Amino acid sequence: MILSRYLFIGMLLLFAIGFAVAPLVLIRIIAPRRPTPHKGQTVECGLETQGETWIRFRLQYYIFALLFVVFDVETVFLYPWAASYVSLGWYAFVEMMVFLAMLTVGLVYAWAIGALKWQ
Amino acid sequence: MSQDVPLNWYLIVAACVFVIGLFGVMTRRNPIAVLMSIELMLNASNLNILAFWRLGTPNPGEAPLTGVVFTALVIAVAAAEVAVGIALILVCYRVWKSADVDRYDSMLG
Amino acid sequence: MPTVPVIPSVWPSSSEWFFLSPVLLMAFWGVLVLMLDVLVLRNRTLLSTRAKWLGLTSLVGALAALGLAVGLLWPGVLATDVLSANEEFFNGTIAFDAASALLQVVGIGFLVLVIGLSMTWVFTNEQGEYYALLFWSAVGMILMIEAEEFMTLFVALETMTISIYILTGLETGSKRSSEAALKYLIYGSAASALFLFGLSWVYGLTGTTRLAAVGRALVESRTVEGIGGQWTSGLALLLVLAGFGFKVASVPFHQWTPDVYEGAPAPVTAWIASGSKFASFIAMIKVLMLALGTWSVDTGHLQSPGWVVILSILAAVSMTYGNLAALGQQNFKRMLAYSSIAHSGYLLVGVVAIGVSSQRTEATGAVLYYLCTYGLATLGTFAVAAWLAHDVGSDQIDDLNGLGFRRPVPAFCLAILLLSLIGVPPLAGFFGKMLMFMEALNAGGNGGIALTWLVVVALLNSVVSAFYYVRVLKALYLRQPGPAIGKSFPSGVIWTLVIAAVATVGFGLNPTALLDPLGGAGISLLTSPEPASSGRPVDSNGITQSATVPENPAQTQVPVAPAPSASAR
Secondary structure, eight states: OOTHHHHHHHHHHHHHHHHHHHHHHHHHHHSOOOOOTTTTSOOBTTBOOOSOSSOOOOHHHHHHHHHHHHHHHHGGGHHHHHHTHHHHHHHHHHHHHHHHHHHHHHHHHHHHTTTTSOO | OTTSOOHHHHHHHHHHHHHHHHHHHHHOOSHHHHHHHHHHHHHHHHHHHHHHHHHSOOOTTOOTTHHHHHHHHHHHHHHHHHHHHHHHHHHHHHHHSOOOGGGOOSSOO | OOOOOOOOOOOOOHHHHHHTHHHHHHHHHHHHHHHIIIIIITTTSOHHHHHHHHHHHHHHHHHHHHHHHHHHHSTTTTTTOTTTTBTTGGGGTBOOSHHHHHHHHHHHHHHHHHHHHHTTOOOOSOHHHHHHHHHHHHHHHHHHHHBOBHHHHHHHHHHHHHHHHHHHTOSTTOHHHHHHHHHHHHHHHHHHHHHHHHHHHHHHHHSOOBHHHHHHHHHTTOOOTTSSOTTHHHHHHHHHHHHHHHHTTOGGGOTHHHHHHHHSOHHHHHHIIIIIHHHHHHHHHHIIIIISGGGGSOOSSSSSOOHHHHHHHHHHHHHHHHHHHHHTOOBHHHHHHHHHHHHHHHHHHHHHHHHHOSOHHHHHHHHHHHHHHHHHHHHHHHHHHHHIIIIIOOOBGGGGTTHHHHSHHHHHHHHHHHHHHHTOTTSHHHHHHHHHHHHHHHHHHTTSOOOHHHHHHHHHHHHHHHHHHHHHHHHHHTSOOOGGGGSOOOHHHHHHHHHHHHHHHHHHHSTHHHHHHHHHHHHHHHSOOBOOOSSSOSOOSSOOOOSSOOOOTTTSOOOOOOOOOGGGO
16 A cells, blocks of 8 residues: 555644644634734734835845845755765865865855955 | 555646646745745655656666665756746845736737 | 766776867866966956956867867877777767867867957956856866766756856946847756756666767667656657757747847856857767667657657758748847747758768768857857947947958958858858758668658748848948948957958868868768677677668668566566
């Protein structure tokens, strides 16, 4: 039976959904509903909310995020290399250093054009 | 092996994801959404490749890790594509003050 | 379940790296130029000084790479080494044979001309990035030509296109440039995704990513049928064709072409129209012939016509659409963009001819000849477009009025190039078209698929194309000079024009000078690399493929037996 191994995942899924939905339903049934303006306010860790939720992020933020994504994803090549580092030997080590040097060039570039400076 | 999910199931999921992505590319107006759809299409291919690698019949003499290497390369390429894409969207957003591909119409076609 | 594999420690030898030296030099030179700009020149010198120095540095690097590439062609350098045309070179991911050696010279030659053209004007503040990306796109281009394997092909293709996306958007202060870049990126990455999905299916059906091994698996119908039904082969073929169709700007995937050609800085447009198209067509020929040769006709498991029929239709539609749309254009760049779509149509006729012709290598030689001469002619015409855009500040054909009287030399060169694009004998464009169409007819004569209708459509289209090219000629020689014509031609444009025109006339008068080496390149381009003989654990499936051009499936129909299904596992 193919599904038997996945039965557990399906049950977990149902249970998780039930766990989230049940309190909502219970509250709907049991709790009294008397909304007041004060209760309807947004709660932000007990503090007064400041400004709008839909604020604009600075462009700088996206540039940081982009840099992060690129460098982050390049590490996908480092994992397999690191996992079989011993059997791969020197050649792979040198190649990986060249690869890292290329990434460093990218970082130097980002630093030199001032992309890393939070203005 | 017989306990495993059959290959066809993966392929069907991948095909569905791919079609969702394709639909998104053709209908969405927000360039970010279009990029996300393209990402879906690329990941559908990744799913395909990995499923074929794991469950398909390899060619005799084929290197053992073809599928995984292919996927790793595709992930890296996709990240580069998205980074460039978002950078270009930011440039266009600065120029047009709008994130709608239909508004970018300084040329005829 | 695949066990944890023992990685065979087969590292490329130093001579393998030596053969890649032009590519490596260009990749390194890109870094050098970029670092020179951001660490040394930027913020210290004026933009014009910076542009001059970076341009010169780039030109030196490109010429050095060209020198290396020519040096590799030198008799004895390549022939003495056993590495050429087998599966051992970089573990069979890259072919370095006569074709790669020769075609990379052409590609780097285009790069030199484009850099020369870019040095003429300062159209971007990002000078370092501009030249670096030019180099890196050239690296992608050449690796794409040399790729023997899907992963390498895909990464090389993306290296080229992603670099070109950015190049398209680099023109400072140009709204159209950034818009064109975004459109190019969106269409382009969608096409790449389609292409990749197709590749994933081809990989799944054959279990390998090497072009030659895919070809062998398909010939022996060792495809894994039953996964997802019978139609998957046809779907995979369509998706791969869609990806290539985008890159070469053939009709259903052409929407980006006019906008990108118009919006990109003119030297970049020249680069897209010459280099990118050149590399894409060669990669297309390699994939279709080496890997998907069996699918050229429907052998029963495609559930769709083979690529010969599909590409014939695309070719006919591309030619007709491109030419008809170009007729109405007043904008010089847009006219050239539509004409580029039309030329993709002619080139697709050539690709189809390779698929059906009884003389495949001659047909390949003809397509390569056309690609080279068309690339040169395009570079020349876009040099004029660049001059119009940057020195005159216009894109209109009318602004060329009377150029023949005021600037006889550039106007004459442009006239030659346009006549060559129409296909007037004895210019190179004529011979390219004639050879390709002859090969397409050749197949019909030998009992293969009749392509007569396609050749007739192509010839009619050549006549239509004459109308819009002649309109430019008329502007050059029959109209009164306009006010804009007073602008002088910078030396970069003159050089490009003269080189392109001389090559067009020279290769037109003596086509064999280019055809013979390219025909030789065609042989090695279509030769599947032999499986490694011994020592290296690369591809040992025991099928010995002799180093000859594979049989033409269009003429010798391979009977296809149903393959064992995957469920047997």
